[in-house]
Amino acid sequence: MSRRFNTAGPCVPAKHYMIPALERLPQGPGLVGQQAYFVVHAPRQTGKTTALRALARELTAQGRYAALYFSCEVGATAGEDYGAASRDILTQIRFNAEDHLPPELRPPAWPVESDASLLQGALRAWARACPRPLVLFFDEIDALRGQSLVNVLRQLRAGFPERENRDFPWSVALCGLRDVRDYKAASGGDPSRLGTSSPFNIKLESLRLGDFTAEEVAELYGQHTADTGQRFAPGAVEYAYELTGGQPWLVNALAREVVEKPQVPGDKMITSGHLEDAKERLILARATHLDSLAARLAEPRVQRILSPVIGGDLLPLDPYNDDLSYVRDLGLIDVNAPVRVANPIYREVIVRVLSASVQESVTANPRSFVRPDNSFDFPKVLTEFAEWWIENGEFLSKGGFYHEVAPQLILMGYLQRVVNGGGSIAREYAVGAGRVDLTIRWPYTTPGGTRDVQREAIEIKTWRATKADPLHQGLKQLDRYLDRLQLDTGTLAVFDQRPSAAAIDERTAITETVSPGGRVITLLRG
Structure with a gap:
């Protein structure tokens, strides 16, 4: 009997790839x-x-x-x-x-x-x-x-x-x-x-019991190669470890999704692209493992930890913080400092679950943001979001149980809805910097047959009571983010959450400004 990647029940050496x-x-x-x-x-x-x-x-x-x-x-x-x-x-x-x-x-x-x-x-x-x-x-x-x-x-x-x-x-x-x-x-x-x-x-x-190390992930995937002859392309195993953080169920589920579901032929190498597609299918399928974690998000103890993490705020890794210990024991956050979500797949699941109601309330047709040359009309997205925010922002911000990070979740939910099906969003919670960084990737083929990938970078910050306007700090941070992505321009979204903020229709606007690095930046205030 050939062995396989196991995602249900205890592992059996004769049936499953496994670390001893x-x-x-x-x-x-x-x-x-x-x-x-x-x-x-x-x-x-x-x-x-x-x-x-x-x-x-x-x-x-x-x-x-x-x-x-x-x-x-x-x-x-x-x-x-x-x-x-x-x-x-x-x-x-x-x-x-x-x-x-x-x-x-x-x-x-x-x-x-x-x-x-x-x-x-x-x-x-x-x-x-x-x-x-x-x-x-x-x-x-x-x-x-x-x-x-x-x-x-x-x-x-x-x-x-x-x-x-x-x-x-x-x-x-x-x-x-x-x-x-x-x-x-x-x-x-x-x-x-x-x-x-x-x-x-x-x-x-x-x-x-810890997660797999990078070496153990390589050993596990190497067992598949030894049994079947199917190899992983250079960098693919490392990418699997990056996506999963070594979480054992995710490591197995990701590989199983590639080799058993839409099966990659045994004579073809498994690439990082195959793993990326498998990750998206796992998230959309909401397998039992991911659903059980998502069900925890409404618990107050979990919310008290994840809310600042989503907002990019620094949370001390205090071993006597009961909430922190509980969320860490659930596997939602990394065991090491700083406090952060355990892996990119969990990070994506958390945001999609918490912004699901936003996605359902967006009536815009995603195809309306596709230009005739099949590229993504991001300026139109920002304009329509600003109008939608004026109409719905206050209601949605007050209605959710993660109200402290409601603007971030609302914008991410809106973007997920309009990007869904044609592109993808990569998210980073900049722990300790009070910001969320997003990159939209939009692969497309022009009518002439040319293939390209459009990338749009967005940084989200909030302006809270007792704090100064985060505009200057946000522009400096966005410069560093754009340097890393090698992009010439980007978008900074600043949401005013002060009790003294002007009415939502008065403060919401889209303008342009110049970053300290000399880039022309689109500024969305809301």
Whole structure:
């Protein structure tokens, strides 16, 4: 059976291209050897289940431990009924033990206990009966909610001292989307307090499963080349890493979109252009992975972090900022400073989701902005946007939940609507500079058959209360952006968000000005 790029469920070495699972969690065996109770967390679809299952198999196969992986997701439907949650988890443990452990290592009949100590009593009986030290991986632990989660954690904590005499599991890993500090929010506690990891203050380490490195992406794609002979063009693998930031699901989905969907023939190289087209299809298809992230954008905790990031403002990487830790654990932002969206694909998804209502409200026909020679009539776009902004800007700015960056989202949504189908938009959030940079790319063929790519650069800034007019700073920043793009001219959009701003119809205008670098710049004020 030929291997393929996997985007659904755990990876299987015989079926899927994959980075060796144990290489992704190298600290695991050492922590088990220390009798540690620890936490493994990572965003969804990064390979946690694959790594944990492999670690459990390896530990058991070595003959020293009885290690078992299982999911707590079955207990999610129990809600606050912690007895029912414990019974669901114990049922899952028994099923998985029958599938993955030899008979002598499987649990005995569970003892009769009260609901409050059901899990503790069962694990104690199993640890005492098992001829090897017992190692358990509780995956999807944060699927439990309220008192069900608190009860499970408390029972593990109560049994923790007994492990020294082999009267309780030797080592336990709690695995989920979030770090242990966020379990309090899931259990109904105060999510703003990070001073303690209670109710699981026995954890020795908290491990975060990272994204693929550039070398691992090359290794994964190289497996496809080795199996099929199909090569990646120079720069293509590097471009895949740039687009995905190494996020494992995105790395696999991007390649799968190229080799399986509109299949690139095996005798042809996969180019950066193929990957760019695949990226756009993934975004438009709104696959489950991307949809699950998009659903988080309405959460206040996420909004408080992403709003300044979208606006280009600097946000300190404070490890004790609960909102920041939460959004980072979701995988939406990079783990390193400065605070920024994790990768270009997520960046694009975020803006398109947040500006979707704007796109739907734009009635202009995109084809009306195509000139007879098939080039893009960008001056006409700006003129019609200014008229549309006067009519709709105030209403849309006040109606959205990302109101602090509403002008940026509104302009980007309008441009996305009129560019859609013929061109593309590349976005950069200039972190710490208070601006958003956009480049419109419009490939076209003239009636005479000449091919060209038109590029238009736009910088968006806002004028807020207590701040000076950002015009001069914006022109200097735009000069640097145009230098990088090697363009002679561009557009600066400045939106006045001060309470003292003039009426929208009085302040909205399109003029020309000259940048410090001597370029003629189109200035849109709104």
